[in-house]
Amino acid sequence: MMLKEGIPRHTQISEWLRDQIETGKFKAEEKLPSENELAKKFDVSRVTIRRALQSLESEEIIYRCQGLGSFVSDDRTSHNLIQLTDFNEDMKKAGLDATSDVRRFVSVDAPAWLAKRLRIEEGNKVVQIDRVRYGNGEPIAFDSTWLPILYGQLLNKNDLSDATIFDILENQYEIPVVKGCYRMSAESADAELAKELNITENTPLFLIDRISYTIGEKPIYYQKRYYRNDKVIYEMTLERSAEDKSSSEMPLKEFVPIFKSNK
Amino acid sequence: MMLKEGIPRHTQISEWLRDQIETGKFKAEEKLPSENELAKKFDVSRVTIRRALQSLESEEIIYRCQGLGSFVSDDRTSHNLIQLTDFNEDMKKAGLDATSDVRRFVSVDAPAWLAKRLRIEEGNKVVQIDRVRYGNGEPIAFDSTWLPILYGQLLNKNDLSDATIFDILENQYEIPVVKGCYRMSAESADAELAKELNITENTPLFLIDRISYTIGEKPIYYQKRYYRNDKVIYEMTLERSAEDKSSSEMPLKEFVPIFKSNK
DNA sequence: CATCAATACTTGTTAATACATGTTGTTCTT
DNA sequence: AAGAACAACATGTATTAACAAGTATTGATG
Numbered sequence: 046m047m048l049k050e051g052i053p054r055h056t057q058i059s060e061w062l063r064d065q066i067e068t069g070k071f072k073a074e075e076k077l078p079s080e081n082e083l084a085k086k087f088d089v090s091r092v093t094i095r096r097a098l099q100s101l102e103s104e105e106i107i108y109r110c111q112g113l114g115s116f117v118s119d120d121r122t123s124h125n126l127i128q129l130t131d132f133n134e135d136m137k138k139a140g141l142d143a144t145s146d147v148r149r150f151v152s153v154d155a156p157a158w159l160a161k162r163l164r165i166e167e168g169n170k171v172v173q174i175d176r177v178r179y180g181n182g183e184p185i186a187f188d189s190t191w192l193p194i195l196y197g198q199l200l201n202k203n204d205l206s207d208a209t210i211f212d213i214l215e216n217q218y219e220i221p222v223v224k225g226c227y228r229m230s231a232e233s234a235d236a237e238l239a240k241e242l243n244i245t246e247n248t249p250l251f252l253i254d255r256i257s258y259t260i261g262e263k264p265i266y267y268q269k270r271y272y273r274n275d276k277v278i279y280e281m282t283l284e285r286s287a288e289d290k291s292s293s294e295m296p297l298k299e300f301v302p303i304f305k306s307n308k
Numbered sequence: 309m310m311l312k313e314g315i316p317r318h319t320q321i322s323e324w325l326r327d328q329i330e331t332g333k334f335k336a337e338e339k340l341p342s343e344n345e346l347a348k349k350f351d352v353s354r355v356t357i358r359r360a361l362q363s364l365e366s367e368e369i370i371y372r373c374q375g376l377g378s379f380v381s382d383d384r385t386s387h388n389l390i391q392l393t394d395f396n397e398d399m400k401k402a403g404l405d406a407t408s409d410v411r412r413f414v415s416v417d418a419p420a421w422l423a424k425r426l427r428i429e430e431g432n433k434v435v436q437i438d439r440v441r442y443g444n445g446e447p448i449a450f451d452s453t454w455l456p457i458l459y460g461q462l463l464n465k466n467d468l469s470d471a472t473i474f475d476i477l478e479n480q481y482e483i484p485v486v487k488g489c490y491r492m493s494a495e496s497a498d499a500e501l502a503k504e505l506n507i508t509e510n511t512p513l514f515l516i517d518r519i520s521y522t523i524g525e526k527p528i529y530y531q532k533r534y535y536r537n538d539k540v541i542y543e544m545t546l547e548r549s550a551e552d553k554s555s556s557e558m559p560l561k562e563f564v565p566i567f568k569s570n571k
Numbered sequence: 572c573a574t575c576a577a578t579a580c581t582t583g584t585t586a587a588t589a590c591a592t593g594t595t596g597t598t599c600t601t
Numbered sequence: 602a603a604g605a606a607c608a609a610c611a612t613g614t615a616t617t618a619a620c621a622a623g624t625a626t627t628g629a630t631g
Binding site for chain 2: 099100103224225226227228229230231232233247248249250251252254274278279280281282283
Binding site for chain 1: 583584585586587592593594595
């Protein structure tokens, strides 16, 4: 096995292992080659192998047992991290077919409350996009998104049926979303929401309110999404590790929307 | 500096450093002694010191710069961890005075939906506790808590004005909460909720639904808490680290209730 | 005075080596 | 057949050694 120059060997080895695990060459709970075998394979010292394995261990990608070996962790679902997902991904995970209808695609003057969130001047132009989101053809959510004209101009009404805003900005224009600030609350459906979501007026809706930022704490868009309360619940799990009973800090294991079935 | 036997030196050294940092002997952004200095101080090899520092680095308690040294991290607020807090703590952080009125403290037969959540048999006795929660004297939330009789008998109506259930079980009876599963949704206020929270009927409320577990995945209690939507918003922030732009996984930085002021 | 080179410090990488400790299966004994 | 002892192999701990590479200061040079 050849190693490049210029990059630390332990880094290359842990990257190689990470890749093998991610692509399924080493499966969950499978035993990895022993330290000595790996050392021989890469022609490095055992210390270097251990350095590589330590990285993976601290990321909880593998775990190790003295006398037994190193193994691929099973709960690869979350390493204290949660995924920032968009609507389509969430739906796909839930096994639902995601579609959306664009109901409004206009340029408006930013009111004060919006300007503050997007860190722009009041009255500046912003693009507003209103969409109904469907899961298996049924309305699940309604959202309004506001983008500064700078970003809004990059979007095109037609693209939005297939791709998400997240997707387009990140993949087509290399504007990554590096931070998201969510707010959760409840609100009752007004006439428009009731009509679009096919529910009666004043039904309570679950509202997620989000500002997405790109590099340098720069807001990209502000989004308000109203979920049909009978269709989706957000769930999150916190777990305190067995060792550390002292603090009440816990890593978040999951934060996922759960789509309810029709019953 | 003396090291004990039986415990790995690198563990003792990283524990010592962790303690020094936590108790403020080394302050945020302060430079730690160099690896060689530490090696001399503890009379161990530099490799052992590096092993100790690596632990702290992977926990993001310190960071290190080649050529410069090792420094205490500043953002000790959250290391991918979020705190599992109870109502009183949340209120205290927000600078509000937390009080509660116990409205119901009864023993009931567990209906099917509750039995499932608490992993007990349908019809088994559970203790139900309904409380109104106040912040600075104003009603903020209403919650119902159900505990299997095993845990419920440990509680006493009078204790619950001051202490939280969380508190009593963990501190008085050493039953730690090691896991919490939260569900968030919206619901409209029924007559009782409207009366207790001093709002009009059918106002949307923000509902947090929680199962708390102790060691061994054993449910301790199930709680439904209705927050007044005009008083509380839950906020959370996700951040993607600068290096790792590949995955869309982000550590959760905060998940906190925000109490709105009267306006 | 500004610039560059030397140097003294820092952390980073890696090897070679030794022994400790936990796990498992084999083999010898009873 | 059951149990004890052992060997083989796994990871864990720790040392000594050397060199690489980044940072900051110092001092000589133009």
